[in-house]
Amino acid sequence: MITTFFGSDALGSNGAFLVALMVGFGFGLALELAGFGSSRKLSGIFYFRDMTVLKVMFTAMITAMLGLHLLMAVGMIESDQIYFLPTVYGAQILGGLIFGVGFAMSAWCPGTAAVGVASGRLDAVIFLIGAVVGSVLFNEVYSALVPVYHWGDAGVNFVWAALGIPANVFVLLFACVAVAAFWGAEWTEKKVAGTGAYLGTQFLKTFSIAILVVGVAQAFLPSVNPGGATLTGANAGETSLLAAMEAGEDHIEPEEVADRLMAGDKTLVLVDIRTPAEFAAFHIRGAVNASAAELPQYLAPNKNQGTIVLYSNGMTHPAQARDALARMGFSNAYLLTDGLNGFMRRVLKPASLREAPVPSHPAAKIRAWRLFFLGSPESGVPRQ
Amino acid sequence: MESNDSSSSAGPKPYMNPYVAGVVLGLMLLASFLVLGVGLGASAGIARIGACLQGCILPGHVQGSEYFGSWGTDPLRYYLVYMFAGTLLGGLVSAIVSRRVQPQLERGATAPRRLRILLALVGGVLVGFASRLASGCTSGQALTGGAILATGSLLFLVSVFAGGYATAYFVRRQWQ
Numbered sequence: 001m002i003t004t005f006f007g008s009d010a011l012g013s014n015g016a017f018l019v020a021l022m023v024g025f026g027f028g029l030a031l032e033l034a035g036f037g038s039s040r041k042l043s044g045i046f047y048f049r050d051m052t053v054l055k056v057m058f059t060a061m062i063t064a065m066l067g068l069h070l071l072m073a074v075g076m077i078e079s080d081q082i083y084f085l086p087t088v089y090g091a092q093i094l095g096g097l098i099f100g101v102g103f104a105m106s107a108w109c110p111g112t113a114a115v116g117v118a119s120g121r122l123d124a125v126i127f128l129i130g131a132v133v134g135s136v137l138f139n140e141v142y143s144a145l146v147p148v149y150h151w152g153d154a155g156v157n158f159v160w161a162a163l164g165i166p167a168n169v170f171v172l173l174f175a176c177v178a179v180a181a182f183w184g185a186e187w188t189e190k191k192v193a194g195t196g197a198y199l200g201t202q203f204l205k206t207f208s209i210a211i212l213v214v215g216v217a218q219a220f221l222p223s224v225n226p227g228g229a230t231l232t233g234a235n236a237g238e239t240s241l242l243a244a245m246e247a248g249e250d251h252i253e254p255e256e257v258a259d260r261l262m263a264g265d266k267t268l269v270l271v272d273i274r275t276p277a278e279f280a281a282f283h284i285r286g287a288v289n290a291s292a293a294e295l296p297q298y299l300a301p302n303k304n305q306g307t308i309v310l311y312s313n314g315m316t317h318p319a320q321a322r323d324a325l326a327r328m329g330f331s332n333a334y335l336l337t338d339g340l341n342g343f344m345r346r347v348l349k350p351a352s353l354r355e356a357p358v359p360s361h362p363a364a365k366i367r368a369w370r371l372f373f374l375g376s377p378e379s380g381v382p383r384q
Numbered sequence: 385m386e387s388n389d390s391s392s393s394a395g396p397k398p399y400m401n402p403y404v405a406g407v408v409l410g411l412m413l414l415a416s417f418l419v420l421g422v423g424l425g426a427s428a429g430i431a432r433i434g435a436c437l438q439g440c441i442l443p444g445h446v447q448g449s450e451y452f453g454s455w456g457t458d459p460l461r462y463y464l465v466y467m468f469a470g471t472l473l474g475g476l477v478s479a480i481v482s483r484r485v486q487p488q489l490e491r492g493a494t495a496p497r498r499l500r501i502l503l504a505l506v507g508g509v510l511v512g513f514a515s516r517l518a519s520g521c522t523s524g525q526a527l528t529g530g531a532i533l534a535t536g537s538l539l540f541l542v543s544v545f546a547g548g549y550a551t552a553y554f555v556r557r558q559w560q
Contacts, residue, residue, distance in 0.1 A: 006421025011463050019419050020463035024470020026412040027424055027523075031471070032478035034405035039490045039504075041399075043559055046552035052402045057527060059406020064413040064423075064531035071418070083422045085520070085529040087536030092525065095518025096540040098510050100547020105555050106507025109522040110426035110515060113508075114468060115475030120487035123504040128430065130508020135431035136438050137509065138516035142451040149517065157535040170533065182403070198403070207403050 007081035028115050030060075036112040037119030043107035049193040051185035062178045066214045069171050073221035090151025106130070168219045175215030179208045241323050250322055252309055252334040254343040260307075261286045262372045267306035271295070273321060274312050274340075284311070284343060285373045292321045296328055304331050311336035311343070348373060397482040413531055420463065423528025427515035429468025434512070435459040451516070464524075492559040500558045 005016040034056045035041045044050025071077050103109055108116055108127040116124025142149070160170035182204065190196030198204040244250045260268045261284070270287040272279050279289040290298045295310075302308055308325070310318040310333065318335035325333040336343065348370055351363040399405075413424055435452040436459050438445070446452045452459065459465075479485045491500035515521040518540050520529070526544060529537020 002418055004417075004419060004421025005463075011420065011422065012461065016420060016463050017461075017466040020416075020467040021470040021473075023412055023416045023420065023424070024467035024472075025474035025477075026415070026470075027409065027467070028471035028474025028476075029478045030405055030409035030412055030474075032475045032482065032484070033400040033408070034402055035399035037475060037479055037484055040492075040559060043552075046548050047556065047559070052399075055402040056406040056409060057522070059403050060409035060413060061527055061530045063407050063410025064417065064527075065533065067410070067414040068417055068531065077418060081421050082417055082532070084532055085423075085525065085534045085537055087534055087539075088519070089536060089539065092518045092536040092540040093543045095514045096525075096543025097514075097547040099514035099518065099521065099540075100544040100549075101551045102507040102510030102514060103522075103544060104507075104548040104551035105503040106505075106511065108504070108507065109511060110430050110468075111424070111471055111521070111523040114426060114471040115479070118472050118475035118485075119479040120485045122487070122489040123491070123500055126501055126504040127508035127511070130505040130510075131427070131430045131512030131515070132434040132437065134509040134512025134514075135427075135434040135516055138431075138513045139435070139438075139446075139449050139451045142449070145517070146450075154536070159533045159535045159538055162535050167533070174533070198401075203401070204403070 001075070002077040002081060004077075004081040006083050027111065028118070030056075031112055031115045032119065037115040037121065039107035039116060039121060039123055042109075042112055043104075046104050046107075047192075048188050050195075051189050054185050055182060058178050058181055062175060062211060065171060065174065066211075066218060069168065070214070070218050070221070073168070073218055084156045087154040087157035088150060088152055089154060091149050092152075094148065094151075102134075168221065172215040172219040175211050179211055182208065241326055244326070250319070250326075250334060251315075251337045252307070253337050254346045257284075257309055257336060258343070258347045258369050258373070262368070269299070269302050269306060269308045270336075271299070271308065271310050272312070272340075273310055273317060278313075284340070287311070292317060292324075295321055295325060299325070299330065299333075302332070303329065306332060308333040309336055310334070311339050313341055314339045394483065396484045396486075409527075410531075413527060417531075422463075423524065423531065424467065425464040425520065425524035425528070426468055426471060427512070427521035427524060428462070428464040429466075430512060431516055432459040432462055432465050433468075492557070494560055495558045503555055503558055 005011050005013065005019065010016055031037070035052055036056070041050055042053060045053040068077075068082075072079060099109075106123070106127045108124055110128075110131060113124040113127045113131070117128065138145070158167070160167045163170065165173075183199070186196040186199035186204065188196070190199055241250075257268070257270065261270065268286075270284060272283045272287040272289045273292050273295070274283075274289070275291075276289055279287075283289065299308055308330065310321050312318050315335060315338065318339065322333045322335045338346070347366075349366075350370065351366045400408075416423055432455065435446060435455055438452070439447070439459070447457065455462070476485075489497060489500055491497070511521065515524075518525055520526075520537075520540070522541075522544065525537045526541040530541055
C-alpha cells in the first residue's frame, strides 16, 4: 500500500519539493523529446499539419489512466491517497475557451513554454512574461470574479459517474477512442501535409493492440472506482457498520465490563456520555465523562488501542456515537448493552431483588460487583 | 560520437516517436500520482512567480489581496514551483543533448517579427489569466484531470481546443 505526500499531508515538505523537482525534470525531458520546445511544431495541431500534440497528450493521458486504474484495482494505492481535481463547470469551460484562444495565438502553454525557454525560444520568454502578467491580472480582478470562479462548482465529479457507466468500462471505451484518435491523426497528417509517418506501420498496430489489451485487462479486474473514494468508500463503510451491528460486534455486555473493571483492566476506557450533572449524581466506577461532540478528540489517544465502551442511560446516543467513531476509523469502540439501566439491572441489582432465583455462585459475584461499584453490598441502587 | 566537433556541427537529433514520448510523459504523471499523490502542473508555478514578483514591489498589496494573499508570505514554497523549475531543467538537458537549443523568435518565414511578439504576449496574458480561472492549464487540468477522468478537466480540454480552433484561422499569418 502506497502512502503519498498528499495522503500524509506533506506536500509542503522539502521531500515533496525534491520529488516535484525530479518529476518536473522528467516532464520537461518528455516534452522536449516530443518536440514541444518548438512553437511552430505545437501550432501544427491547429492547422492539422502536425498532430503531435494530440498523439503525445492522448498517449500520456491513457498511460497514466490505465496505470492508475490498474494499480487501484489490485489495491496498490487507495483513492484517498490521491488528490482528485474538483469540477467547476462554468470556470473550467470559460477558462478553457480563453485558454484555447491564447494557446492558438501564442502556440505555447505553461509547461511547453518552460521547455521553449530552455530551447532558446524568444517567443516562449515573451509568452511567459505575458502569463505572469495574466496571473497578476487575475489576482487584481479576483474579488469581482469570485462568482465566476465558483460558477458551477460540482465538487469531485467523474465523467463515468456523470454518464452512469462503471469506471472500468469507461476506461476501456476511452482507450478505444484513443486508438481511433491516433489512426485519425496519422490519416489527417497524411491528407493535409503528406506525412502521417506511423499510419499503418507495425509500430502503430502493436501499440494500438497493447493499449486495447491493457484496457480489456483492467475491465476484467474488480471495478475499484477511483473517487468511489466518496461513493463506494462510504457505502462500504456503512455496509460494514450494518454488518457489525447485525453480528452484535458493536456492543459489549455489562457483566464483561464489570468484570474487566474489577480486574483493573487498564485497556478498557469506559466513557459516560451523559451530562456532567448526571455523571456527578452517579456513574459507573472507573468511568470518565465526555460529551458526544468531544469524543473524537478525547479518545484520539485510544484510537484502535484497547477497548472503548460508551454508555448513557439507554442505548440510542451511545450507538450513534459509536457509529460516528467507527466511520472516523475507530475500530475499537463499543456501546454498553442496555446502557446504565442495564448495568443497574444486570450487575448492581441485589440478588435478593431479582425475579428469578439466583444460584449461589452468581449471587456471590453480584455481591462482589456491588461491593466494588457501590462500596457496599447492602447499598441501594441509586435512583436516576 | 567519437569527435565532439562532428557532433556539435551536426544538426538537431530527430524528435522522439510521439507515442513513445507520450508513454514517457504518462509514466511521469503516474509517478507523480504514486509518490506525490497529485498530478503535474505548470501554470501554478508561473502564477506564484508572479505573486512573488508583485510582492517584491507591492508587498502589502499582495498580502492583502484575496487570491495571492491566500498563498502566504512565501508563495514560492510550493511543490509546483519546484516542478516548474524541474520542467525547465529537464527541457534544458534534453535540448542540449538533442542539439536543439536554437536562440530565435520562432515564426513563419515571411511573418513580421512584431506580429509574432504581439501574439505571443497577448496569448500569454490570456493563458495566464485563464489558467487561474480554471485552476490549471494543459498540464494540471487537461492532462492530470483527464487521466483521472474528472468531468470538469475533460470539459476544459474540449473547451481549449474549441477556443483554439476558433482562433487559429485568424492568427495563421504568423506561421506563413
